[in-house]
Amino acid sequence: MAAKIHNENLNINDNKIFINLGGIAIGNGWMSPEHQGRYADFLKNHGLIDHKQYQDLDKLDLDLVSKVQEMKWREAWQFSDTQLNFILTALNYSNLYDYTQDQYRPSSMNFWYWMSQPQVRKALHVGTQHFSDGLDIYMSMVGDTMTSSVPELMLTLENYKVLAFHGALDIICHYPGADLLFSNSNWTRKGEYEAAERKSWWVWNDNTQVHELGGYVKTGGNLSLMLIRNAGHSVPVKQPLWALRLMEDFINGNI
Structure with missing residues (x-):
């Protein structure tokens, strides 16, 4: 988004609005699968997997990085999916977002119910559109997630x-x-x-x-x-x- 704003600002005309961008903040952002899609060292260093699990996961890490470097995005995502399933199975977790919270808590998605309230839907001007859980959107962008x-x-x-x-x-x-x-x-x-x-x-x-x-x-x-x-x-x-x-x-x- 920041790069888009920057480039549009360079080609400003009477029909466009200049956005005075000063900076951006990125919170736990997924920016580069080649660098961030490596989990073996992180989990081993935190004592969450043993040496055998480390070796197996490290191989998956390298396979993912290889496919990213070859720009085979769909194959890279398939390795990522295998990789994350390996982690969840090895740790007996259902939560990849906080290693102190092993199991996913449905209560963390309570905002879904709030979003479905008639007054909220009216304020958001969404009409009768279905509130998606995001899965369809995610699946349509699996290739993009590996770029x-x-x-x-x-x-x-x-x-x-x-x-x-x-x-x-x-x-x-x-x-x-x-x-x-x-x-x-x-x-x-x-x-x-x-x-x-x-x-x-x-x-x-x-x-x-x-x-x-x-x-x-x-x-x-x-x-x-x-x-x-x-x-x-x-x-x-x-x-x-x-x-x-x-x-x-x-x-x-x-x-």
């Missing part, structure tokens, strides 16, 4: 501030994958990022009157890469106060 957003991401980094934050407990879009992505990507000011010192990020809690260690951030060359403690894939759900302060700090230029 890389790195070119658009690098274009954005060349021109705008980028905050990429990841909950430390997420499996599906884990922090090490994002770290690998940026370590293996190139943009003009990458040297500034590499030279930057990783720092603790603290949040003031008005209720407890203490500073809380929210995570760790490395900032330089238009990029801030942040690890958020005690949160999974959905940081605002698990740590709403920290997520709010994070956005405030990013917008105000404090990180």
Whole structure:
């Protein structure tokens, strides 16, 4: 989206609206399957799989990366599907979004019921359209999920501030994958990022009157890469106060 806005702004005319984009924030984003679709090391280092499981999963990781590099998107997705099913079976989990919560909780989808209320449907102007669970949309985009957003991401980094934050407990879009992505990507000011010192990020809690260690951030060359403690894939759900302060700090230029 940021790359699209940037390119449209370059070709602005009387029939278009200029969008004054200052930066983007990406929360546990799936940006590059080649770098982020590797789970064996992450799970082994957290003690969630043993050595034999690591070897089997590592092979699936390499197969996925190979198909991505060959631009065989559908085959890459099939390996990804096998890979994720392997993880769920090995861990006896039904939840890939927070490794401290082994089983999927239906209550996390209670917003479906809220969205189906007549007054909400009316406010959203959706008429009688069916509220989809997203499966049909997902299946129609399986090939796209295996393509890389790195070119658009690098274009954005060349021109705008980028905050990429990841909950430390997420499996599906884990922090090490994002770290690998940026370590293996190139943009003009990458040297500034590499030279930057990783720092603790603290949040003031008005209720407890203490500073809380929210995570760790490395900032330089238009990029801030942040690890958020005690949160999974959905940081605002698990740590709403920290997520709010994070956005405030990013917008105000404090990180």
